[in-house]
Amino acid sequence: MSGVSRESFGETVSQYRGLHEDADVEKRKAQYAELVNQYYDLATDFYTFGWGEHFHFAPRYAHEGFLESLKRHERFLARKLRLYPGMECLDVGCGIGGPMRHIAKHTGARVVGVNNNAYQIERGQKITRRRKLDHLASFMKADFMNLPVEDGRFDAVYTIEASCHAPDRVKLFRELYRVMKPGALFGGYEWCLTDRYDESNAEHRTIKKDIEIGNGLPDLSHTSVVDAALEEAGFELVETEDVAETADEETPWYLPLSGEEKGLRAFPRTPLGREVTNVFTRVLEKLRLAPQGTSQVSDFLNQGADALVAGGKTGTFTPMYFFLVRKPEA
Numbered sequence: 001m002s003g004v005s006r007e008s009f010g011e012t013v014s015q016y017r018g019l020h021e022d023a024d025v026e027k028r029k030a031q032y033a034e035l036v037n038q039y040y041d042l043a044t045d046f047y048t049f050g051w052g053e054h055f056h057f058a059p060r061y062a063h064e065g066f067l068e069s070l071k072r073h074e075r076f077l078a079r080k081l082r083l084y085p086g087m088e089c090l091d092v093g094c095g096i097g098g099p100m101r102h103i104a105k106h107t108g109a110r111v112v113g114v115n116n117n118a119y120q121i122e123r124g125q126k127i128t129r130r131r132k133l134d135h136l137a138s139f140m141k142a143d144f145m146n147l148p149v150e151d152g153r154f155d156a157v158y159t160i161e162a163s164c165h166a167p168d169r170v171k172l173f174r175e176l177y178r179v180m181k182p183g184a185l186f187g188g189y190e191w192c193l194t195d196r197y198d199e200s201n202a203e204h205r206t207i208k209k210d211i212e213i214g215n216g217l218p219d220l221s222h223t224s225v226v227d228a229a230l231e232e233a234g235f236e237l238v239e240t241e242d243v244a245e246t247a248d249e250e251t252p253w254y255l256p257l258s259g260e261e262k263g264l265r266a267f268p269r270t271p272l273g274r275e276v277t278n279v280f281t282r283v284l285e286k287l288r289l290a291p292q293g294t295s296q297v298s299d300f301l302n303q304g305a306d307a308l309v310a311g312g313k314t315g316t317f318t319p320m321y322f323f324l325v326r327k328p329e330a
Ligand SMILES: C[S@@+](CC[C@H](N)C(=O)[O-])C[C@H]1O[C@@H](n2cnc3c(N)ncnc32)[C@H](O)[C@@H]1O
Pocket: 033, 036, 040, 053, 054, 055, 056, 092, 093, 094, 095, 096, 097, 098, 099, 114, 115, 116, 117, 120, 142, 143, 144, 145, 159, 160, 161, 162, 165, 166
């Protein structure tokens, strides 16, 4: 369990919290690799328990299952990128590879997933081998800000809810531009503040801060910042849309966290299910069956989950600002 040793778990939790308690955003950005890695070392087991292999949200249709909506969201991206067999595509911040395996299997394109978290890669490689998908999906352990890849290698690039972890978006997008072929497409889903976010509103500011702490983010940005960063990096904007708006009214993207979803499988993600997990982690900690600090992780993930629901309900935040851009032909 977890990418942190039992002895250093409590210490890692304190370090992570310390990085967020410091009001200095620039300091958090400077330590982004540590921040993100610590977060995912701590949170990956909680994620797989509540979410499975696909660490992202989706705009769900009524009468559509949770997992099906996640996979449809991935296929939407694959279709926009026009992936087909023989192409090689980069998945930026690939988690344990749920989307990468689905997209590779669905399109026949080869997908290389880059991730900086060794624990997630280890878990992802085991699943990929078990599914006999190694010929189509592979992992690269690297910081996406500095890819060990030659110029112009990839036919397409996508990112799902991962570029929000970058300390400098323009720098990240320039790096992705560098490894793409001229004319190649880059698409993704970004975590963003929307036009409804009002910096002078204290409730909005609390939602933003709690989303950042609960999700390992240095600083959330507005959708316009993402567009500007893509253009500054040299891309041509093809399409942008907040696809949160495409969900049916009764099944918004935050439904899995809000407690309004029924069913046993959904239970661990609901507020009550998360509270039960929280009590359980405290008991395990007391019995010394889980490392000290486990319940604190559960606490800040819960706080982050409640803030995501508040961000969704107020419309001040979206985890699915879709963009499609092209690297110009040389
Ligand atoms: C919210 S998860 C999304 C994972 C995956 N895209 C999915 O949908 O299942 C964000 C991912 O980005 C990775 N990540 C964050 N910062 C990174 C960096 N600087 N370099 C490489 N991977 C990074 C994390 O380790 C994590 O796997």
